Amino acid sequence: MKPFDIPQNDYMYSGHVGCPGCGAAIAMKFALKALGEKTIIVMPACCWGVMSGSHPQTALKVPILHTAFASGAAAASGLRAALDMRGDTETTVMTWAGDGGTFDIGFQALSGAVERNEDFIYACYDNEAYMNTGVQRSSATPAGARTTTTPGKDWKRTRKKNIVEALAAHRITYAATASIAFPEDMILKFKKAKSLKGGSRFIHIFASCPTGWRMPSEMSVKIARLAVRTNLFPLYEVEEGVRYTLNYTGDRPVKDYLKLQGRFAHLTDQDMDAIQKMVDEDWKQLQKKI
Amino acid sequence: MARIERLIGRGLYQQALECLLVENPFPAVCGRVCYHPCENSCNRAGLDCAVAINGIERFLGDEALHGRIQPTVFRFPPRGKKIAVVGAGPAGLSAAYFLSLLGYGCDVFESRPEPGGVLRWGIPSYRLPEDVPAWEIRRIQSMGVQIHCNASVSADFLEDLCRSYSGVFIGAGHGKSLTMNIPGEPFALDGLDFLAGVKQGELPDVKGPVWVIGGGNTAVDVARTLARSGLGVTIAYRRTRSDMPAFEQEIEPAMAEGVRIMELVSPVRIEKQGGSYRLVLQKMKSTGEKVRGRMGAIPDGTDVFSITAGQVFTAIGAGPADLWIPPLPGDARQIPLSHCTAVVHEIPLVYGGDLTNSRKSIPDAVASGKQAAMVLDLLFTEGKHDIPEKLKAFHVGAGPSLSMEMYIGGERKERSRRVVSYGDINTDYFPPRPRVLKSSEENTAGEDVAVDEARRCFNCGICNDCDNCRVFCPEVAVVKEDGSARRIDMDYCKGCGICVVECPRCAMDLEEEPV
Numbered sequence A: 001m002k003p004f005d006i007p008q009n010d011y012m013y014s015g016h017v018g019c020p021g022c023g024a025a026i027a028m029k030f031a032l033k034a035l036g037e038k039t040i041i042v043m044p045a046c047c048w049g050v051m052s053g054s055h056p057q058t059a060l061k062v063p064i065l066h067t068a069f070a071s072g073a074a075a076a077s078g079l080r081a082a083l084d085m086r087g088d089t090e091t092t093v094m095t096w097a098g099d100g101g102t103f104d105i106g107f108q109a110l111s112g113a114v115e116r117n118e119d120f121i122y123a124c125y126d127n128e129a130y131m132n133t134g135v136q137r138s139s140a141t142p143a144g145a146r147t148t149t150t151p152g153k154d155w156k157r158t159r160k161k162n163i164v165e166a167l168a169a170h171r172i173t174y175a176a177t178a179s180i181a182f183p184e185d186m187i188l189k190f191k192k193a194k195s196l197k198g199g200s201r202f203i204h205i206f207a208s209c210p211t212g213w214r215m216p217s218e219m220s221v222k223i224a225r226l227a228v229r230t231n232l233f234p235l236y237e238v239e240e241g242v243r244y245t246l247n248y249t250g251d252r253p254v255k256d257y258l259k260l261q262g263r264f265a266h267l268t269d270q271d272m273d274a275i276q277k278m279v280d281e282d283w284k285q286l287q288k289k290i
Numbered sequence B: 001m002a003r004i005e006r007l008i009g010r011g012l013y014q015q016a017l018e019c020l021l022v023e024n025p026f027p028a029v030c031g032r033v034c035y036h037p038c039e040n041s042c043n044r045a046g047l048d049c050a051v052a053i054n055g056i057e058r059f060l061g062d063e064a065l066h067g068r069i070q071p072t073v074f075r076f077p078p079r080g081k082k083i084a085v086v087g088a089g090p091a092g093l094s095a096a097y098f099l100s101l102l103g104y105g106c107d108v109f110e111s112r113p114e115p116g117g118v119l120r121w122g123i124p125s126y127r128l129p130e131d132v133p134a135w136e137i138r139r140i141q142s143m144g145v146q147i148h149c150n151a152s153v154s155a156d157f158l159e160d161l162c163r164s165y166s167g168v169f170i171g172a173g174h175g176k177s178l179t180m181n182i183p184g185e186p187f188a189l190d191g192l193d194f195l196a197g198v199k200q201g202e203l204p205d206v207k208g209p210v211w212v213i214g215g216g217n218t219a220v221d222v223a224r225t226l227a228r229s230g231l232g233v234t235i236a237y238r239r240t241r242s243d244m245p246a247f248e249q250e251i252e253p254a255m256a257e258g259v260r261i262m263e264l265v266s267p268v269r270i271e272k273q274g275g276s277y278r279l280v281l282q283k284m285k286s287t288g289e290k291v292r293g294r295m296g297a298i299p300d301g302t303d304v305f306s307i308t309a310g311q312v313f314t315a316i317g318a319g320p321a322d323l324w325i326p327p328l329p330g331d332a333r334q335i336p337l338s339h340c341t342a343v344v345h346e347i348p349l350v351y352g353g354d355l356t357n358s359r360k361s362i363p364d365a366v367a368s369g370k371q372a373a374m375v376l377d378l379l380f381t382e383g384k385h386d387i388p389e390k391l392k393a394f395h396v397g398a399g400p401s402l403s404m405e406m407y408i409g410g411e412r413k414e415r416s417r418r419v420v421s422y423g424d425i426n427t428d429y430f431p432p433r434p435r436v437l438k439s440s441e442e443n444t445a446g447e448d449v450a451v452d453e454a455r456r457c458f459n460c461g462i463c464n465d466c467d468n469c470r471v472f473c474p475e476v477a478v479v480k481e482d483g484s485a486r487r488i489d490m491d492y493c494k495g496c497g498i499c500v501v502e503c504p505r506c507a508m509d510l511e512e513e514p515v
Helices: A023-035 A047-051 A069-085 A100-104 A107-115 A163-168 A183-195 A217-229 A255-257 A267-290 B002-009 B014-021 B027-033 B053-065 B090-101 B131-142 B153-165 B191-201 B217-230 B248-256 B361-382 B388-396 B447-454 B466-470 B498-502
Strands: A039-043 A062-066 A092-098 A121-126 A174-179 A199-207 A236-239 A243-246 B082-086 B105-109 B144-147 B167-170 B210-212 B233-236 B260-262 B265-273 B276-291 B296-310 B309-313 B334-336 B339-345 B347-354
Touching: A023 A092, A023 A183, A023 A199, A023 A217, A023 A255, A023 B296, A023 B309, A039 A069, A047 A092, A062 B466, A069 A092, A069 A100, A069 A107, A069 A255, A092 A236, A100 A107, A107 A121, A107 A163, A121 A183, A163 A236, A163 A243, A174 A183, A174 B014, A199 A217, A217 A255, A217 B498, A243 A267, A243 B498, A255 A267, B002 B014, B002 B053, B014 B027, B014 B053, B014 B276, B027 B053, B027 B131, B053 B131, B053 B447, B082 B090, B082 B144, B082 B153, B082 B248, B090 B105, B090 B131, B090 B167, B090 B361, B131 B144, B153 B167, B167 B361, B191 B276, B191 B309, B210 B217, B210 B296, B217 B233, B217 B248, B217 B260, B217 B309, B233 B361, B260 B276, B265 B361, B339 B361, B347 B361, B361 B388
Parallel strands: A039 A062, A039 A092, A092 A121, A121 A199, A174 A199, B082 B105, B082 B167, B105 B144, B167 B347, B210 B233, B210 B309, B233 B260
Antiparallel strands: A174 A236, A236 A243, B265 B276, B276 B296, B334 B339, B339 B347
């Protein structure tokens, strides 16, 4: 991999209160590098709601509109309408929500806004559980994971909800997955989302969480990369709900990814084989659509 | 090494060669004849195949040789001291070069009519064309080193030198062939003499089949030279091939050119038989016990057999002339080191090169000259105490290699001494890619190939500005102000360690703050 052309400007300050090695912090950094200064962030309850701090000392160089857990997409719809009324069509509105505010609590608002084809970007940084409240499972928690609400031998047995497919079913203008381990890919996708102004755009970001996943903070990016390299979290794009583009093909067994995290420490070889089967099946399904 | 490859990868050949010239006066020579142990420890081998360091060195050396770059060699101002060097072989010339770099004047005394030692007289032209060492020796001369040829150093002359110089380096080499002490030995031709003759354009009229007795590089060079002239050649060696002191990368091409090796045979006598010779050989067997790293061999019973040879050559090794045998250990004035032995009389004498090196090779000779220059400088500036201890500060890697750049306080001195291993490399950033530069005796790699090959280098342990640390830092705490190097803003770093893991080449390390 050669040094790539990543925008030099950062719209995030040092000194946010995220945990060491926070994947969501890296995600925000890349997203804002792509979107630039003319951006307003709508933020429902999530880790970042805490991390950014309160005005006028927030960790971001762009304005933030904090909103209730369920209403990230609804508030963004309203904000867009207000900006349009003022004649400001240049500013990008981006909802920045965690998986809880997207997959679970905010899902109806999101589904409604996307159905209305509201003109904003909805970015979900997915750390696969309700992390800042103490690692409770969400519908984004993957099968096999331990959380505080799926503890011990009661680890989560059901699959992670496939949010991109759910949004593709809405025939959304643009939906894509991105990973903090692939900065160039992620920045390009945010730039593309910005350029597709006029309709709803959704980016699902894989953002590792050292605290909740029980892994060393320095492994944050490495593990995010492994999620892609094992095809567990494929990098792809969907335009208008039907035109699929695959950005990367993995080459590693899912075991390599699972074994590095404490949240999967209880899994037996058989369990891991079962997860591998799920991954293979999903991968096959995805390839049929490409 | 990593830094040199990095500079080449960016097309900065001049800086790369200047880096290299601080450590080695003979890049074009070593790029051809070095047995490149560096490639054996190259971390890239863990992924696909070691970087072709030797071939890149040759490319760089030749860039200067063809005048495409004119590197400036760093030198200290003159110190007003003169050193005499005995022998203009690779050890003596290196000593003179490094001493001159450190600011000493040097006079080199060589018994033969031209300088170079084994480079001039011992290595066949197909491996090292004459103009290559000649050019690099001229570079050493251009630094002010005076080479006096046809100047044999006798015991009396040595005493004179001791009176008129501040120090003496003795790199007289092993020029006296060992003898087998068997009947009929005078019928055999001496390998070293033969090679020297060939280098002067005298190819004696040799009849095949040829038998070469010995197992070192000289034996292989003799065998290859003759095989190339179309003769059938067999090397007779008393141990097995794996015990041969010759380097594997010399044995292999020799065999490819038709040289055969007969293992476990020892010569008993040579008899004249009409126009040819009868070589009587004794079958040997392994003792099963290693002596100094090599399997011992003893006669296997009493049976002998004989073969008919058009000519027999001996190349069973060489020793020093009596005058140059270093004093025995135990002498209080002696300082034994890895590549040389210093003896402090009224003035310091340093024995080096083949006289003291356990492995007789060009890179070891160069290393010896470098170590000797450092030792002499330390003796003059800091006295004779704790020299081995002081030298340790300039070691690179796990072996005895010394860095002149560190000695003169260059940039390298600031770098971490940690030796990066393959396990420290983040291979996520390096897809496997086979060697681009394939070694060839005939041709030096072209620019494209050399640059491409240099880019295969992991650049272990040194920053190549990939920017990963800054890109991935979740705290925006790796800062790069315009034009300056990256630094970590310690007020905001939370010590997560992502930058260390995502550094592809282990140029960063996480240390706990002392409490």
